[in-house]
Amino acid sequence: MTSTGTRHPLRIIGVGNLFRGDDAAGVLAARRLKDLVGDRAEVIEAELAGLDVLDLMADASAVILIDAARSGRPAGTIHRLDASAGPLSGDLFPHSTHVLNAVDALEMGRTLGLLPPQVIVYGVEVGDTTAGNDLSPAVAGVLDQVVERVLCELEGLSCTSGS
């Protein structure tokens, strides 16, 4: 996890493990976004953050969270969830090295009143999470799309139709 130390009200948090194949998708998307976002938001690469995402969200007004997802859909499927609209189902994100998965962490935050007013979650469906492997072609092929959709989200544009 890296943080600039500044507390920008808009944050983009990419969660994942760089050594675990497609599990790296969120972190790698955040890395690409860093150069594109400029000072419009704070971009955080959160390797294995789990419950710590709540700390990363503290005092933010809006957060876009990008994480690996595993729901059984084809690898590379992009999921979009609006955590601000209501409780999320835990079926999308695996119980994982993140300890409490992204949804668990968000729901814990909701229960304790720690959730920022607006939280959008992008889940990138994983294929191969074998230790030491690179991104699978299916996931590597959609990273640009994830980045574009997050940028649109950041601009408040409704270019996301949900998956």
Place this chain on the structure above:
Amino acid sequence: MSEAKKTKTRTIAVDMIARVEGEGALRVTVKDGVVQDVELRIFEPPRFFEAFLVGRHYDEVPDIVARICGICPVAYQMSAVHALEQIFAVRVEGALRDLRRMIYCGEWIESHTLHVYMLHAPDFLGYASAIAMAKDHPGILIRGLRLKKAGNALMTLLGGRSVHPISVKVGGFSRVPLRRELEGLKEELLWARDAAVETVRWVAGFDYPDFAQDYTFVALHPSDEYPFNEGPIQSSGGVNISAAEFEQHFREEQAPYSTALQCRLNGASYLVGPLARVNFNHDHLSPLGKQVLADTGLSLPLCNPFHAIIARSVEILYAIEETLRIIDSYEPPPCPSVPVTVRAGTGMACTEAPRGILYHRYRVDGDGLIREAKIVPPTSQNQRRIEEDLRAYMPRVLDLSNEQAALGCEKVIRCYDPCISCATHFLKLDILRDG
């Protein structure tokens, strides 16, 4: 949960054991009401990191091994740097040694608090998850999050960030904190000390099953301090060795049903982790820690795996007190690290990860390149012991519904806080009943 019947055999399949980190599966075979086999299968990435390290320069090792586990990166870093420093005949002492204890304290606070509050307490209070528990006990969960955050702050200050610290290096650190930076943590740590005392009292009030087991405990046992990075490896069976002798006594064996290796001490199972550490080292707790432990009414040695949540809570308190002690005596070292002269050789080290002793061995060539790496994590050491606990526990749950029996097994496994993420995701549970 799915249920299927094949002739006489009934299978319970739980998609995952929640709140256990990592990937694995548990298969229990029962015949005529008697447990036949208990197999805990861990799908460890087959020693990926050991292979990945070969050919790397020694100074890359701390950053690489930190990624083996998101919960205990400091443990991996500490075992690595101490093993490598043994090869290079480097001694890290004084304030640098204290800072290494302190960053380990940060990890224990983070890891233990996560387990106590978010993963284990729901078992005792009758909740399916910490989220469900938070609805009824928000104040307790907020206390847990704040306590964990005190550990995060230590890791961030000393390690450069709260997970995967980047400042640990062979010989010391890339940067050491200023005195005023450490002083800045004190106020919150003083709150955390009180919260840790409350935590011990809270968990000591849970109802515990009567389940004392005959364990062989293994932990580091220094003569003059609670262990983190140093000390002889001792067992309650009389073993007393240095890390260099580890592989003469502790052997890894491949279980046919698992890609992970199970480690045994002279052929038998043993237990590492908070219970073992407290049993060996309770004399090194602070006066407050000793008093709080005594107030629980438990007698030592602790032999009930369910009491591990109490041992973890006592260690949270110790880690906070030790951090405060180091802050009060801290004078920044003249250099953030001591010089290292590369030479070929083999080095071994064992440190106390939150879940128990973590052994590393490295062989380095004259250019400082890693030629061989061996890593024995605590979960692979406890794995056989978990199976034996489950075998002993199963008769208590055999008459329950499949779902309740599976839940009982999960609770036993969670006592160990298994970090199978040194493996990975999901844990599946199958109970095969024949007759």
